[in-house]
Amino acid sequence: MSLETVTTRDSTQEVLRSAERLLTRRTGAQVVLVDPEDLGGSDRTVVLRVRPRENPFSLPRTMVVKKVLTGQGGRDADEAFLRETVSYQFANSLPLEHRPGATLVAHDVADRVLVLADLGGAPTLADVLADPDPVLAQRGLVAWAQALGRMHAATAFREGDFAALLRHAGRARWTDPLEGPATAALAELPAALESALGVDTPHEVVQRAAATDRLLGRSALRAFSPSDLCPDNAMLTADGVQFLDFEWGGFRDVFLDAVYALVPFPGCWCSPQLSTDQAEHLVQAWRGEVVGVWPQLADDALLRTGLLDAQLLWTWVSTRWFLPGHATRADPSSEHPLALRPADSLAVCWTRLAESAERAGELATAEHARTVAAALSR
Numbered sequence: 001m002s003l004e005t006v007t008t009r010d011s012t013q014e015v016l017r018s019a020e021r022l023l024t025r026r027t028g029a030q031v032v033l034v035d036p037e038d039l040g041g042s043d044r045t046v047v048l049r050v051r052p053r054e055n056p057f058s059l060p061r062t063m064v065v066k067k068v069l070t071g072q073g074g075r076d077a078d079e080a081f082l083r084e085t086v087s088y089q090f091a092n093s094l095p096l097e098h099r100p101g102a103t104l105v106a107h108d109v110a111d112r113v114l115v116l117a118d119l120g121g122a123p124t125l126a127d128v129l130a131d132p133d134p135v136l137a138q139r140g141l142v143a144w145a146q147a148l149g150r151m152h153a154a155t156a157f158r159e160g161d162f163a164a165l166l167r168h169a170g171r172a173r174w175t176d177p178l179e180g181p182a183t184a185a186l187a188e189l190p191a192a193l194e195s196a197l198g199v200d201t202p203h204e205v206v207q208r209a210a211a212t213d214r215l216l217g218r219s220a221l222r223a224f225s226p227s228d229l230c231p232d233n234a235m236l237t238a239d240g241v242q243f244l245d246f247e248w249g250g251f252r253d254v255f256l257d258a259v260y261a262l263v264p265f266p267g268c269w270c271s272p273q274l275s276t277d278q279a280e281h282l283v284q285a286w287r288g289e290v291v292g293v294w295p296q297l298a299d300d301a302l303l304r305t306g307l308l309d310a311q312l313l314w315t316w317v318s319t320r321w322f323l324p325g326h327a328t329r330a331d332p333s334s335e336h337p338l339a340l341r342p343a344d345s346l347a348v349c350w351t352r353l354a355e356s357a358e359r360a361g362e363l364a365t366a367e368h369a370r371t372v373a374a375a376l377s378r
Contacts, residue, residue: 087249147241149289
């Protein structure tokens with residue numbers, strides 16, 4: 001038996017025992033979990049699908065257990081687990097038809113374990129985008145955009161409820177985990193582009209990018225967001241699109257989510273080749289769900305400005321994360337069916353930024369973006 005097999009078996013048993021202890025406390029009677037199925041995870045987490053051997057306690061027939069392994073991840077893992085727990089608690093406070101993800105069954109912050117109702121074996125958005133049928137892919141993308149808008153509309157103006165749950169969990173305030181990478185990107189990317197690609201960033205473009213940090217503050221258009229909206233983190237269930245992975249969950253400017261259709265998917269290498277018309281269709285599908293909550297989004301000029309700001313910020317953040325030779329994050333999906341080469345994926349983002357900036361009349365930003373895209377392509 002290999003060391004890897006032993007380690008995997010030990011991790012599975014650790015997760016099962018933690019979940020059994022938690023559910024036993026919750027139900028007041030012994031719970032035994034069986035038939036563990038590995039759903040993947042990360043170097044610090046294990047995610048299993050399980051079922052209770054006997055179920056007299058109205059537990060779901062199958063559940064998903066996510067646990068941060070003992071001794072793994074340090075403070076960053078603790079903070080991510082707390083954000084995810086509070087995000088699911090907040091989601092549970094919404095009416096069932098408005099919940100953006102799985103129902104939280106139980107949690108233990110000290111043991112870093114979550115138990116969620118199982119969403120079943122529904123396809124993810126990534127599965128649909130990898131399908132050769134373009135009609136199926138387009139339907140999946142529109143459903144995703146509409147679900148994103150419905151989530152924003154249902155959670156608008158409820159940041160106080162989220163903050164109360166955070167305080168109950170022992171945190172005085174929520175710090176957006178995107179803020180640190182964004183601040184670093186705005187400060188460091190020009191030098192990285194010069195070093196890696198030989199591309200100079202004009203002062204005018206630096207100043208334009210710096211202005212996007214307004215999206216990280218308390219804007220008027222804030223709603224709940226999982227932040228990581230990669231196609232793998234959206235399941236197309238019979239009840240609609242359900243979002244997964246709330247480790248970066250919290251309240252932020254909705255443009256930072258809506259622009260995923262234009263970047264596309266800036267936190268990973270999943271870069272479906274959407275046409276300009278397809279991307280516009282997704283933006284309009286999202287706007288149709290939120291304009292009743294924020295009537296100002298009926299103004300095309302305001303919409304385009306917000307989307308361009310978010311597109312510019314995400315492109316800079318993604319490039320700082322994944323710039324070949326200067327990467328600060330590992331390639332998260334090198335074997336993914338939708339994955340492009342790192343330079344190719346970033347070139348797509350910069351090309352789309354150039355197109356958006358040109359339409360907005362911001363010619364310096366457009367010219368710089370085309371120069372970066374060309375350098376990445378080389």
